[in-house]
Amino acid sequence: MKITVGALSEKTLILAIMLIASGGTMPMQNHPALEYQIKAVFLYNFTQFVEWPDDAFATADSPLVIGILGSDPFGQYLDNTIVGEAGNGHPLVVERYEEVEDIAACHILFINIADKRKLQNVLSDLEGRNILTISDVQHFARSGGILQFFEERNKIRLRINLEAAKSADLNISSKLLSLAEVTIIQK
Amino acid sequence: MKIKDFKNTRARFLFPAFAIGLLILPYLATGQTRNGLSPAELKKLSLEELFSLEVTSVSKRPEKLIKAPSAIQVITGDDIHRSAATNVPDALRLTPNLQVAQLNSYAWIISARGFNALFANKLLVMIDGRAVYTPLFAGVFWDAQNVLMEDIEQIEVISGPGATLWGANAVNGVINIKSKSAESTQGLYVSGTAGTFLKNSLAARYGGKLGDNIHYRVYAQHFNRNHTSIPDSIDVADEWGMTQGGFRLDWEPSERDLVTIQGDLYGGAEKNDTVNTTLDGQNVIARWQHTFSQESGMILKAYFDRTWRRDIPSTISNELQTYDIDFQHNFTLGQSHNMLWGLGYRLMRDKTLNSTIFAGFIPQERNLQLFSGFVQDEITLTDDLTFTLGTKVLHNDYTGFEWQPSGRLAWRPGAWQTVWAAVSRAVRTPSRIDADYYIPAYDVPPDQPSVAGGPNFESEKVIAYEAGYRAQPFSALSLSLAIFYNKYNDLYSVEALPGTLTYQVQNGSEGRTWGLELSGTYQLAAWWRLRGGYTYFRKDIGPKPGHIFDTSIFGNDAHNIALFQSIADLPENFELDVTLRFVDELPQPYVPAYFAFDARLAWEYKDLELAVVGQNLFERWHSEWQGERGPEIPRSVYGKIVWRYQK
Numbered sequence: 159m160k161i162t163v164g165a166l167s168e169k170t171l172i173l174a175i176m177l178i179a180s181g182g183t184m185p186m187q188n189h190p191a192l193e194y195q196i197k198a199v200f201l202y203n204f205t206q207f208v209e210w211p212d213d214a215f216a217t218a219d220s221p222l223v224i225g226i227l228g229s230d231p232f233g234q235y236l237d238n239t240i241v242g243e244a245g246n247g248h249p250l251v252v253e254r255y256e257e258v259e260d261i262a263a264c265h266i267l268f269i270n271i272a273d274k275r276k277l278q279n280v281l282s283d284l285e286g287r288n289i290l291t292i293s294d295v296q297h298f299a300r301s302g303g304i305l306q307f308f309e310e311r312n313k314i315r316l317r318i319n320l321e322a323a324k325s326a327d328l329n330i331s332s333k334l335l336s337l338a339e340v341t342i343i344q345k
Numbered sequence: 346m347k348i349k350d351f352k353n354t355r356a357r358f359l360f361p362a363f364a365i366g367l368l369i370l371p372y373l374a375t376g377q378t379r380n381g382l383s384p385a386e387l388k389k390l391s392l393e394e395l396f397s398l399e400v401t402s403v404s405k406r407p408e409k410l411i412k413a414p415s416a417i418q419v420i421t422g423d424d425i426h427r428s429a430a431t432n433v434p435d436a437l438r439l440t441p442n443l444q445v446a447q448l449n450s451y452a453w454i455i456s457a458r459g460f461n462a463l464f465a466n467k468l469l470v471m472i473d474g475r476a477v478y479t480p481l482f483a484g485v486f487w488d489a490q491n492v493l494m495e496d497i498e499q500i501e502v503i504s505g506p507g508a509t510l511w512g513a514n515a516v517n518g519v520i521n522i523k524s525k526s527a528e529s530t531q532g533l534y535v536s537g538t539a540g541t542f543l544k545n546s547l548a549a550r551y552g553g554k555l556g557d558n559i560h561y562r563v564y565a566q567h568f569n570r571n572h573t574s575i576p577d578s579i580d581v582a583d584e585w586g587m588t589q590g591g592f593r594l595d596w597e598p599s600e601r602d603l604v605t606i607q608g609d610l611y612g613g614a615e616k617n618d619t620v621n622t623t624l625d626g627q628n629v630i631a632r633w634q635h636t637f638s639q640e641s642g643m644i645l646k647a648y649f650d651r652t653w654r655r656d657i658p659s660t661i662s663n664e665l666q667t668y669d670i671d672f673q674h675n676f677t678l679g680q681s682h683n684m685l686w687g688l689g690y691r692l693m694r695d696k697t698l699n700s701t702i703f704a705g706f707i708p709q710e711r712n713l714q715l716f717s718g719f720v721q722d723e724i725t726l727t728d729d730l731t732f733t734l735g736t737k738v739l740h741n742d743y744t745g746f747e748w749q750p751s752g753r754l755a756w757r758p759g760a761w762q763t764v765w766a767a768v769s770r771a772v773r774t775p776s777r778i779d780a781d782y783y784i785p786a787y788d789v790p791p792d793q794p795s796v797a798g799g800p801n802f803e804s805e806k807v808i809a810y811e812a813g814y815r816a817q818p819f820s821a822l823s824l825s826l827a828i829f830y831n832k833y834n835d836l837y838s839v840e841a842l843p844g845t846l847t848y849q850v851q852n853g854s855e856g857r858t859w860g861l862e863l864s865g866t867y868q869l870a871a872w873w874r875l876r877g878g879y880t881y882f883r884k885d886i887g888p889k890p891g892h893i894f895d896t897s898i899f900g901n902d903a904h905n906i907a908l909f910q911s912i913a914d915l916p917e918n919f920e921l922d923v924t925l926r927f928v929d930e931l932p933q934p935y936v937p938a939y940f941a942f943d944a945r946l947a948w949e950y951k952d953l954e955l956a957v958v959g960q961n962l963f964e965r966w967h968s969e970w971q972g973e974r975g976p977e978i979p980r981s982v983y984g985k986i987v988w989r990y991q992k
Contacts, residue, residue, distance in 0.1 A: 190820060192382070192871035196398055199387040203395070229760050231820055239384035278639045300600060310529075310991075314396060337392055 198236040205245025209329035214288035222248040228270035269293040414755035414765035416827035420500040427912040427922040429943035441878035441908040442504040442862045446969040449976040450583040453487040457504040457518030460900040469515035472522045483776035498525040508749040508771035509735045516771045527560035527595040532991030540983020544569040558597040565590040573976035576966045581976040587613030601636040617657045626652040641676035662698040683723035691715040705786035716740040729757045743775040762816040772804040791845035799850025821868040830859045838894035856886025872914040879907045905929040920947040934972045954987035
């Protein structure tokens with residue numbers, strides 16, 4: 159009697175876990191979490207509230223490139239967000255990069271690299287370029303990144319490193335500044 | 346007996362129904378719009394509106410975990426918040442690689458990979474870097490380990506030896522309880538709870554700022570818990586209550602430095618048939634983290650911890666004062682070596698007071714010193730292959746020098762999966778109950794039965810072979826599988842000295858254990874998340890050739906443990922969270938297999954949270970340790986009101 163209970167449950171449990179695990183391959187689950195849906199739309203919004211210098215674009219109709227470095231948390235959602243849209247008078251496109259060396263023309267770069275050392279290397283490689291760097295890793299703004307998403311009481315907030323924005327020659331609208339937390343880096 | 350059979354039958358039918366429900370629901374869910382919002386909908390919102398949307402963060406953790414080449418499982422603060430857990434042992438039930446058994450209202454027995462016994466002694470437990478096991482029996486008084494649940498950042502549970510990095514008790518696992526930084530606990534938190542088993546609790550915390558780079562928080566909490574019962578017989582006298590307060594201060598004097606000072610003090614009483622057990626404690630820890638460069642950093646940490654317990658059931662009182670200082674440093678060597686090394690010193694002043702002469706510790710007071718050092722090299726062999734080699738060496742008063750080396754190989758083809766394998770050696774150094782425990786506590790002639798310490802007891806040893814696979818095939822799903830085979834030698838035994846009835850603690854047992862641990866999280870939809878897992882465990886432990894000892898003492902271990910946790914956001918700010926656990930029968934003392942079902946229905950709106958929570962809803966009573974004649978844990982409910990205020 160006791161043994162039957164145990165044996166049956168074990169089989170049922172393994173079966174259930176396997177079924178749930180295999181359920182993962184079902185295509186309809188490939189939405190990013192709400193957090194990243196919102197962040198994708200933020201990326202789009204930044205193309206409206208940040209100004210790039212003219213020489214950041216090769217020609218008047220070259221695209222404004224939103225890049226993702228590291229694993230991609232947005233999936234197709236980001237592409238769907240920017241399709242047919244323009245920012246700074248340029249059409250928007252999404253590019254995904256494996257390595258920092260792959261980055262050619264790029265205006266917004268979402269960096270999804272948790273490793274501190276790698277992140278530092280990426281940021282120093284990008285120094286002096288007109289790229290709006292964004293990440294949600296801790297201490298990003300403090301490490302020299304421009305925009306950092308963080309979470310406060312289940313809401314997304316934004317931290318801005320103005321020094322870094324200035325040295326990338328980007329003009330962030332006062333509207334966006336008023337809603338973000340501005341970090342002052344002590345020299 | 347009849348009632349028990351009925352309950353089991355019911356549980357048997359409920360479980361498959363529940364599992365099938367979980368499988369079908371995602372299909373139903375796709376028809377709903379709460380699978381997040383479309384880009385068009387979100388783009389209509391202003392910046393202000395975007396910033397005001399609520400999100401729950403789930404995606405970060407698995408990405409980091411995916412690279413961990415060990416059987417680590419993590420319980421986040423949010424997983425705890427969205428469960429029925431009211432204290433640390435409850436929260437530890439949210440990971441299936443631990444066996445958690447509640448003995449009575451105030452005692453828990455917790456272990457990983459077997460050896461779950463009254464004096465479970467193969468698990469290292471730390472709260473914010475402070476080791477909380479007692480050298481009395483190398484185990485944990487769980488009733489004294491209270492934290493403000495709201496401020497837990499996460500609990501990391503590493504099953505398998507963590508001895509190379511962590512130390513001498515990490516034979517079968519390490520539990521790291523980490524609290525949130527002061528910066529992320531700003532503002533006011535107040536909560537009140539009233540219920541049947543958790544009779545009442547009050548908690549408050551305030552977090553503030555001193556200038557630009559100092560954040561702090563202070564907290565206090567108080568609770569009273571109800572008694573357990575022996576069903577159809579008597580109520581057990583084990584009601585208890587505790588009051589605790591504490592603080593944390595984080596100071597960032599520069600970009601490269603973080604100084605944390607935190608402390609707690611607590612006191613409480615536990616009812617008994619005669620007088621109350623009383624306990625109290627105070628601790629303070631200071632930690633300085635400094636970054637030299639991108640490749641190098643160090644941590645210097647020191648703490649003082651005092652615990653006191655006048656334990657009535659064991660007739661022994663104990664005061665322990667621990668002084669600990671640790672240093673660790675990491676740096677890179679060339680392109681491919683990531684070095685980590687450290688030094689530590691701990692002094693434990695342990696004072697026992699035997700309140701009877703029938704049993705006790707001799708000598709009553711002991712100062713125990715522990716010197717330790719470790720070095721570890723993480724070698725990058727190729728782009729996706731790393732090998733980690735390290736050892737801990739420590740010196741303790743009982744057995745002198747001990748070596749605890751380990752080697753660990755990790756292969757990460759693609760960013761989304763890790764295959765790993767490891768071999769480690771770990772020791773469980775003697776504790777006072779092994780070396781200094783006497784029954785009775787006076788001289789007895791050898792022709793009369795007695796237990797006379799363990800003057801020759803050596804460390805228990807394990808060689809652990811482990812392998813595992815972690816994967817995050819797509820962002821919503823992460824999985825971990827670990828298998829292990831452990832070979833133990835010189836395990837504890839209690840045997841009579843030849844030709845006498847004088848029993849001493851010796852190293853007369855040996856054995857092996859093996860098993861499998863599966864865990865995963867699955868974000869079914871933006872509003873719905875599942876966690877869960879399954880652990881299979883077997884053991885074969887016996888006396889060494891030529892020794893006679895009943896080795897059933899080595900743990901009342903379940904062969905199968907499973908967990909499902911479902912966390913769902915419903916419309917109108919409602920939350921419905923359920924947890925289903927299965928623990929297989931325990932052999933000795935016999936405890937029937939049981940399913941435990943917890944549910945939480947909450948409404949969170951702005952600063953306010955209201956919750957109704959039920960624990961162990963399937964059965965009116967169930968035993969987790971002693972079976973029919975012992976205390977059983979009741980079905981219980983509580984209501985909770987929370988107010989979080991931030992300027």
